[in-house]
Amino acid sequence: MHLQIFQQQVLPARDKLYRLALQLLGDPEEARDVVQEVLLRIWSSREQLPEYHHVEAWCMRMARNLCLDKLKAGKVRKAAIPEISRREHAPVTPLQQTEYRQQRDYLRRVVAMLPEKHRIVWHLRDVEGYSYQEIAGMAGMSLDEVKVNLFRARKAVKEKLTQIDLYGIP
Amino acid sequence: MEYREIRLLVERYWDCETSLEEEEELRRFFSVLRPDLPEDLREAALLFGHLYEEAGATLSDPVWNAQLEQLIREGGMPGKQAASRTKMRSWWKYAAVIVALLAGSWLLYRHPRPPQSQRPVAPLAKDTYHDPEKAYAMTREVLMLMAANLNKGKQEMQKLSKFHEAEQKIQDSPATKKRVTTD
Numbered sequence: 001m002h003l004q005i006f007q008q009q010v011l012p013a014r015d016k017l018y019r020l021a022l023q024l025l026g027d028p029e030e031a032r033d034v035v036q037e038v039l040l041r042i043w044s045s046r047e048q049l050p051e052y053h054h055v056e057a058w059c060m061r062m063a064r065n066l067c068l069d070k071l072k073a074g075k076v077r078k079a080a081i082p083e084i085s086r087r088e089h090a091p092v093t094p095l096q097q098t099e100y101r102q103q104r105d106y107l108r109r110v111v112a113m114l115p116e117k118h119r120i121v122w123h124l125r126d127v128e129g130y131s132y133q134e135i136a137g138m139a140g141m142s143l144d145e146v147k148v149n150l151f152r153a154r155k156a157v158k159e160k161l162t163q164i165d166l167y168g169i170p
Numbered sequence: 171m172e173y174r175e176i177r178l179l180v181e182r183y184w185d186c187e188t189s190l191e192e193e194e195e196l197r198r199f200f201s202v203l204r205p206d207l208p209e210d211l212r213e214a215a216l217l218f219g220h221l222y223e224e225a226g227a228t229l230s231d232p233v234w235n236a237q238l239e240q241l242i243r244e245g246g247m248p249g250k251q252a253a254s255r256t257k258m259r260s261w262w263k264y265a266a267v268i269v270a271l272l273a274g275s276w277l278l279y280r281h282p283r284p285p286q287s288q289r290p291v292a293p294l295a296k297d298t299y300h301d302p303e304k305a306y307a308m309t310r311e312v313l314m315l316m317a318a319n320l321n322k323g324k325q326e327m328q329k330l331s332k333f334h335e336a337e338q339k340i341q342d343s344p345a346t347k348k349r350v351t352t353d
Contacts (some may be wrong), residue, residue, distance in 0.1 A: 013239075023225060035229065039238070064238045107220045127191055127224045151186045158184055161213040 002046040009055040010042050015065045016056070016128055024067040024121045026112060034070070035095040038062050064120060065157075071116075103164070110160040118153035121146055173208055178213045199221045 021031035038059055042049070052058050079127055111119060117139070124135045135146045179196055182188045182196060188196075207215055236274035299305035 018229045019224065019227050023224075030231065033233065058241050065294060104217055104220060104223070107216065126193070129194060129225075147186060154184055154186060157217065158213075161217060164213065164216070 002049055003162060005049045005055065006043060009049075010059060011040065012057045013059050017059055019127060020060060020063050020120075020123060021067050023111070023119065024064070024116075025070060034063055047162070054134070055138065056112065057134060057137045060124070062139065064138065068116070078089070097110050102104055106160075106164065107157075110157055114153055114156055117141070117145075117149045118156065122151040122157070127152055133167035173211065174210065176214075183214075197225070297308070 017035045017038055018031050019033040022028060025031055025034070041062060042055075042059060042166065049055060111122065114122065120139050121135055121141070124130045124138060125132075130138070132146050132150075133142055135141070136143050141149070176196070177198060179188060179192055183193065196214070196218050199223065200215045201222040203219070204215070213341060245351075
C-alpha cells in the first residue's frame with residue numbers, strides 16, 4: 001500500500017521538486033541531490049504516507065527546507081542550466097538564438113535576485129501553477145503573506161522587464 | 171484570442187487579480203513565438219515565454235530515473251548509498267593530500283637541504299676505456315640490453331591494459347551497476 005501511494009503520489013512530483021530546487025539552488029546537480037534526498041526521506045517514513053491529505057505539498061515543503069538548509073550552509077555552487085527550448089517556432093537564426101539566450105539569462109538573474117520568500121512564492125504560483133492555499137501550506141506562510149510576496153515579486157520583475165525596453169538587455 | 175483581451179489579462183496579472191486558469195491561458199498564448207506581436211506586449215511575451223520554458227524543465231536523466239523506479243519496484247531506495255560513497259571517496263582524496271603535505275613538510279623539517287654553496291660538487295666523468303672502439307661496443311651492448319628490458323616491460327604493460335579494459339567492461343555492464351547501487 002505504501003509503495004502504491006509512493007508511486008502514485010510521490011514519484012509524479014519529482015519534476016516539480018526538481019524545478020523548485022533548481023530555482024532555489026541554481027545548479028542541476030544540487031537540485032537532483034535534493035530530489036533524491038526528499039524521496040529517500042519520504043520512503044523512510046512511508047508509514048506516515050496515508051496520514052497526509054496532500055502528499056505533494058509535504059514533498060515540496062521538504063524540498064524547500066532542504067534547499068534553504070543547503071543555502072544557509074553555503075554548500076551550493078552555481079552551474080550552467082541547460083538550455084532546451086520547448087516553444088513552438090523556437091528561434092532559429094544565430095542572432096535570434098543569442099538574443100533569446102540573453103533574455104532568458106537576464107530573467108533568471110532578475111528572479112535569482114528576488115528575496116527568498118518572493119522567489120519561492122513566484123515559482124510555486126507562476127511556474128507550477130499552485131493555488132494561494134496550496135502555496136501557503138508549502139511555503140509555511142499565511143494566505144495574506146503569500147499574496148503580498150507574490151505581488152512584490154511580480155512588481156519587481158515588471159520593473160526589471162521595463163528596463164529592458166528602455167535600455168536593452170543589460 | 172484578441173490582443174486586446176490579452177492586454178487586459180496581462181494588466182490584471184501584474185495586479186495579482188488573475189485566476190490560475192487565466193494565468194495558464196497567458197502562458198499558453200505566449201508559448202508560441204509571434205513575430206507580429208504588438209510592441210507593448212513584448213515584455214509580457216518574454217516573461218510568459220520564460221515561465222512556459224521553466225515549467226518544462228525535467229529530471230532529464232533517463233538512467234537516474236530508470237534506476238530509481240527499479241529500486242522502488244524492488245522495495246529498495248534510490249541510489250543514496252552510491253551518492254554517499256562518492257562523497258566518501260572525495261573525503262579520502264582530501265585526507266590523502268593532507269597526509270602527503272604533512273609528510274613532505276616533516277621530511278623537509280627533519281632533513282633540510284644544505285645551501286647551494288655547501289653541496290658537494292659531482293666529480294667530472296672519467297674515461298674508463300682508452301680504446302674508442304671498445305667503448306663503442308660496450309655502450310652498444312648496454313643500450314641493447316636496456317632496449318630489450320624496456321620491450322619486455324612494454325609487453326607486460328600491454329597485458330595489464332587488457333586486464334584494465336576487461337575490468338572496465340565488467341564495471342560498465344548493467345548487471346554490475348545494478349549490484350553496486352543495491353549494495
